[in-house]
Amino acid sequence: MKVYVKLLTLSFIFGLIFYFSYRTADFLSDVILIMGFQNYEIFIGETFKLVQFLLPFILFQMLFGTYIYQHFCTASIYHFTRINNRIKWFLKESVNLLIYCVSYVILLVVFTTVFFEISNTLTYDKESFIILVCYVLINSLFLFFITLLTNILSINFKSHVGFMISNGFVLACISIFIYWDDKLAFYKTENINIEDIQSDGKLIQLNPISHLVIKWHSSNIETVNERINQFGINFDLYSSVVLFLLLSILTIIVGCLIVKNKDFIITNTETGD
Amino acid sequence: MLKKSVYTQIKILLNQKLAIITFFLMLILVLYNYFNNIYINLGKDVIELFQPMLITTISGYKNISFYFMQYFPFMVILPASFSYMLDKSANTTIFLELRVGKKYYYIGKVIAVFLVTFLVFTIPLLLEILLNLIAFPIQANGDPNGFPIYSDTFISTVDSWFLPSLYVISPVLYTVTFTIIFGLVCGLLSVFTLAISTLDLIKFKIILFIPIYLLFILLIFIESFFSLSISTNYIDYIRIFSNVNLGGGAYISVLCSLLLVSLLIIAFKARKDSL
Numbered sequence: 247m248k249v250y251v252k253l254l255t256l257s258f259i260f261g262l263i264f265y266f267s268y269r270t271a272d273f274l275s276d277v278i279l280i281m282g283f284q285n286y287e288i289f290i291g292e293t294f295k296l297v298q299f300l301l302p303f304i305l306f307q308m309l310f311g312t313y314i315y316q317h318f319c320t321a322s323i324y325h326f327t328r329i330n331n332r333i334k335w336f337l338k339e340s341v342n343l344l345i346y347c348v349s350y351v352i353l354l355v356v357f358t359t360v361f362f363e364i365s366n367t368l369t370y371d372k373e374s375f376i377i378l379v380c381y382v383l384i385n386s387l388f389l390f391f392i393t394l395l396t397n398i399l400s401i402n403f404k405s406h407v408g409f410m411i412s413n414g415f416v417l418a419c420i421s422i423f424i425y426w427d428d429k430l431a432f433y434k435t436e437n438i439n440i441e442d443i444q445s446d447g448k449l450i451q452l453n454p455i456s457h458l459v460i461k462w463h464s465s466n467i468e469t470v471n472e473r474i475n476q477f478g479i480n481f482d483l484y485s486s487v488v489l490f491l492l493l494s495i496l497t498i499i500v501g502c503l504i505v506k507n508k509d510f511i512i513t514n515t516e517t518g519d
Numbered sequence: 520m521l522k523k524s525v526y527t528q529i530k531i532l533l534n535q536k537l538a539i540i541t542f543f544l545m546l547i548l549v550l551y552n553y554f555n556n557i558y559i560n561l562g563k564d565v566i567e568l569f570q571p572m573l574i575t576t577i578s579g580y581k582n583i584s585f586y587f588m589q590y591f592p593f594m595v596i597l598p599a600s601f602s603y604m605l606d607k608s609a610n611t612t613i614f615l616e617l618r619v620g621k622k623y624y625y626i627g628k629v630i631a632v633f634l635v636t637f638l639v640f641t642i643p644l645l646l647e648i649l650l651n652l653i654a655f656p657i658q659a660n661g662d663p664n665g666f667p668i669y670s671d672t673f674i675s676t677v678d679s680w681f682l683p684s685l686y687v688i689s690p691v692l693y694t695v696t697f698t699i700i701f702g703l704v705c706g707l708l709s710v711f712t713l714a715i716s717t718l719d720l721i722k723f724k725i726i727l728f729i730p731i732y733l734l735f736i737l738l739i740f741i742e743s744f745f746s747l748s749i750s751t752n753y754i755d756y757i758r759i760f761s762n763v764n765l766g767g768g769a770y771i772s773v774l775c776s777l778l779l780v781s782l783l784i785i786a787f788k789a790r791k792d793s794l
Contacts, residue, residue, distance in 0.1 A: 263740055266740075266743075266744045267740065267743055267744070290582065290585055293585060293589065294739060294752060294754065297589060297736070298736055298739050298740065301732075301733075301736045304732070305729065305733070308725055308726060308728055308729050309726075311723075311725050312723045312725060316723070319723075396725070400725070404724065405723045405724050405725035406601060406724035406725055406727070406728070408725070409725045409728055410593065410597075413593065413728075414590070417589050417590055417593075420589060421586050421589060424582060424585050424586060427582075
């Protein structure tokens with residue numbers, strides 16, 4: 247219950263922040279695209295828009311980065327002597343964490359949509375719902391991946407180091423966009439070559455953070471594709487879902503190994519509390 | 520007694536890996552920028568060279584400052600802000616409080632955290648200024664954006680910086696002054712996080728990354744919410760030579776408020792512990 251109060255409060259605040267950042271929208275898909283970094287362009291001065299709109303996720307990562315790890319801090323030996331199968335316990339905790347991630351992303355969408363609905367008349371159509379489902383899946387899985395990664399790194403290195411490594415990875419991915427400033431074919435005004443655009447389209451897909459920008463994706467459904475696909479590239483929405491699903495599965499496997507092999511003779515006390 | 524408290528706590532902080540790691544990270548960043556500047560300017564004539572103070576690591580002209588500023592809200596608390604929690608976990612708090620007294624423990628803690636953070640961030644940057652002075656001719660006056668130094672554009676750019684008259688007197692003095700101010704701001708932010716860490720509700724060190732990051736990002740949002748004419752983005756204030764409309768008064772007010780809040784929290788904590 248306490249967790250859901252935390253999630254409700256956070257999503258309410260960020261719903262308001264998203265609303266006040268843009269204020270106007272016609273379709274539900276517009277609201278989703280605003281939340282999905284719509285106005286970000288790969289220019290050096292725009293980098294902070296990414297960092298800014300990642301705030302709800304990084305805050306969640308900080309607050310839930312100790313969700314599993316906390317059991318390793320206080321009375322860990324007592325706790326784990328009562329658990330027969332550590333892997334089963336870890337999987338159960340991971341599923342709980344995934345539920346919180348999905349709930350948080352859904353609550354964010356709900357609150358933001360409600361705030362936009364107050365001052366705009368939103369249209370809810372089929373295309374919007376397809377984009378909404380993809381947004382929830384992509385962002386929930388991304389959130390789950392980085393939060394679980396923080397937890398398992400914290401088990402080995404303590405929470406602040408775990409956070410620095412996992413968040414360092416996210417910021418390093420954002421730094422790649424700084425490096426790409428002025429280099430990508432999408433923003434050229436002369437000598438535009440379709441092949442260059444397609445190859446740069448493949449290049450940006452190598453950066454995991456690109457998968458969070460809904461506007462850059464493409465879709466097999468023509469009407470959905472018209473609302474997104476800013477660069478006219480082949481970057482399927484479902485490929486991002488698959489990417490974060492695979493990363494999450496990989497993190498769960500690594501987590502299972504770490505939890506199974508954790509030696510409790512060396513107890514890990516975070517603060518002594 | 521205060522001297523002893525500060526000295527012991529600085530010694531403890533320097534023995535912890537985080538302060539040393541952050542110092543070397545800063546050093547690597549600064550040396551990378553320095554060698555990059557040398558590589559770019561190799562073989563150029565003095566009239567083509569940029570003013571060496573405009574190409575330091577925290578200069579608004581350098582792309583590297585963008586990379587650094589992304590990590591800054593997290594990096595700034597690494598050298599010393601965890602020290603109270605580390606003291607608690609190692610029971611050093613009890614030992615030091617018995618030795619120097621509760622009051623001097625907390626005052627010493629604030630001074631030690633401030634000094635260590637200040638030194639960790641300032642020494643590498645001052646070293647870079649020195650290296651730039653050795654490697655590049657001081658007569659070089661080029662603007663990295665390519666504007667002639669007597670052009671209206673360059674003059675209006677200089678006017679948009681904090682204390683432009685100081686830059687006119689001496690670019691070196693200007694850069695050294697603002698590097699020291701940068702170090703002082705780092706120290707202040709670190710003390711603020713330290714104050715938060717003394718609150719009983721903080722159970723995990725990861726939570727200490729929240730205050731500064733949240734403060735910085737919420738300030739960025741304020742600019743777009745209220746369509747302000749001045750920038751509220753922290754990078755414009757923390758970097759040197761930012762070419763945007765800055766609100767000097769608002770900046771100083773925010774810093775003073777942070778200092779006041781930090782000191783109040785620590786005074787409250789010291790008083791509470793004494794009872």
